[in-house]
Amino acid sequence: MSDEIRRNMPLFSMGTITKLTDLTPRQVRYYEQQDLIRPERTRGNQRLFSFHDVDRLLQIKSLMEKGVNIAGVKEILQDQDRSQDSKRAEQKPRPSKPDLSEEELHKLLKRQLSELSYQPNRGHLISGELSRFFH
DNA sequence: GTTCTCACA
DNA sequence: TGTGAGGA
Numbered sequence: 001m002s003d004e005i006r007r008n009m010p011l012f013s014m015g016t017i018t019k020l021t022d023l024t025p026r027q028v029r030y031y032e033q034q035d036l037i038r039p040e041r042t043r044g045n046q047r048l049f050s051f052h053d054v055d056r057l058l059q060i061k062s063l064m065e066k067g068v069n070i071a072g073v074k075e076i077l078q079d080q081d082r083s084q085d086s087k088r089a090e091q092k093p094r095p096s097k098p099d100l101s102e103e104e105l106h107k108l109l110k111r112q113l114s115e116l117s118y119q120p121n122r123g124h125l126i127s128g129e130l131s132r133f134f135h
Numbered sequence: 136g137t138t139c140t141c142a143c144a
Numbered sequence: 145t146g147t148g149a150g151g152a
Contacts, residue, residue: 015137
């Protein structure tokens, strides 16, 4: 599948990425430190992102807007990676697997809330966001 | 002009 | 996470 190659081809600069994702360079670099993405580097040590990276960054952004923290995003993306690997290993076309089931997300968020006993700053926003999960 | 790393009144 | 320094 040459599509994989194109998808992972390093093409975008930091500037392009920030415009594409609306994230700050600071955030993008931080997410890389957290091993959420692994962009290539040029000789000058400049980051080069692929379509794949853009997708992941958008997913990260989306999840965090839902109230998931870095740790949670990590788990979700890890699970995602695992299922992708097993797919390749089994060489199954597409067993059809949604990004993340509502049930999974609820479970994750619930656990996070109990562990963190609400985040100090965004606590209100989160409980607002999550209110529908507990009704 | 951009991006990189490191460090923090 | 933001921001500034200092360099490539």
